Amino acid sequence: xxxxxxxxxxxxxxxxxxxxxxxxxxxxxxxxxxxxxxxxxxxxxxxxxxxxxxxxxxxxxxxxxxxxxxxxxxxxxxxxxxxxxxxxxxxxxxxxxxxxxxxxxxxxxxxxxxxxxxxxxxxxxxxxxxxxxxxxxxxxxxxxxxxxxxxxxxxxxxxxxxxxxxxxxxxxxxxxxxxxxxxxxxxxxxxxxxxxxxxxxxxxxxxxxxxxxxxxxxxxxxxxxxxxxxxxxxxxxxxxxxxxxxxxxxxxxxxxxxxxxxxxxxxxxxxxxxxxxxxxxxxxxxxxxxxxxxxxxxxx
Numbered sequence: 001x002x003x004x005x006x007x008x009x010x011x012x013x014x015x016x017x018x019x020x021x022x023x024x025x026x027x028x029x030x031x032x033x034x035x036x037x038x039x040x041x042x043x044x045x046x047x048x049x050x051x052x053x054x055x056x057x058x059x060x061x062x063x064x065x066x067x068x069x070x071x072x073x074x075x076x077x078x079x080x081x082x083x084x085x086x087x088x089x090x091x092x093x094x095x096x097x098x099x100x101x102x103x104x105x106x107x108x109x110x111x112x113x114x115x116x117x118x119x120x121x122x123x124x125x126x127x128x129x130x131x132x133x134x135x136x137x138x139x140x141x142x143x144x145x146x147x148x149x150x151x152x153x154x155x156x157x158x159x160x161x162x163x164x165x166x167x168x169x170x171x172x173x174x175x176x177x178x179x180x181x182x183x184x185x186x187x188x189x190x191x192x193x194x195x196x197x198x199x200x201x202x203x204x205x206x207x208x209x210x211x212x213x214x215x216x217x218x219x220x221x222x223x224x225x226x227x228x229x230x231x232x233x234x235x236x237x238x239x240x241x242x243x244x245x246x247x248x249x250x251x252x253x254x255x256x257x258x259x260x261x262x263x264x265x266x267x268x269x270x271x272x273x274x275x276x277x278x279x280x281x282x283x284x285x286x287x288x289x290x291x292x293x294x295x296x297x298x299x300x
Contacts, residue, residue, distance in 0.1 A: 001051040004077045010040030012184050016048035028178040033160045036186025043073045055124030057102045060110050062133050064090045065254045067104045107137030114144045125156045132161040202233035215285030216267040222294040227270045245271035
């Protein structure tokens with residue numbers, strides 16, 4: 001199996017075969033992979049695993065939109081429809097078939113699958129992507145997988161992240177001698193950083209729209225309330241597409257944000273933290289970060 005020409009320029013391509021060999025040769029059958037943002041790990045690694053392993057492959061993603069994006073991208077690279085070699089499974093939506101070997105899952109779906117099939121029959125590799133985000137389902141999946149691997153000698157686990165505490169994770173998986181670490185550099189581009197104090201998000205976007213004639217502006221806001229407020233403030237810009245990326249927005253509208261702009265229109269994407277990892281929004285020339293985030297914390 002040759003890798004598609006579409007991924008030939010991604011930084012990870014020259015490492016794909018080596019990553020799979022390192023995973024096969026791992027004494028613990030675990031491998032921790034760190035690849036910088038933009039290296040292409042989420043869409044290229046599936047192709048390498050399909051080439052080097054014969055059984056089924058499961059890939060865990062923290063968000064539904066990332067699941068759909070990866071499934072459609074990998075299927076396109078294979079010149080197939082989603083649900084053939086590559087499929088996905090999310091809450092209330094499953095697109096797999098008897099031909100499916102690579103399935104992208106959300107966290108809760110994987111937990112439920114391991115509860116119904118504790119030995120994961122037929123599965124050769126499980127990939128835990130964006131593991132640095134850490135959730136109860138991802139941690140539970142890793143704990144379950146350690147148990148499964150104690151009774152199966154033909155199951156492999158690949159843990160991937162752009163930013164991860166590798167030493168701590170390797171210690172949990174048996175130490176550096178048993179659990180190898182593989183690092184892939186990314187491709188960095190020059191970025192000009194500007195800081196504006198006491199300036200509202202809508203004013204920042206309006207200033208950028210006046211100076212930018214092409215491209216997409218990606219703006220990060222803490223929640224849907226702030227996103228809707230800014231959206232209302234920008235409604236007078238009839239020649240600009242204002243789109244929202246948030247978990248409360250219907251999945252079809254979220255998928256539209258990930259499509260490349262073909263008509264030359266300018267676009268503003270108002271997003272929560274959902275777009276910080278796992279997703280690549282095309283044509284972005286400006287990123288505006290409010291510096292605010294809404295997180296859940298537990299006070300003892």
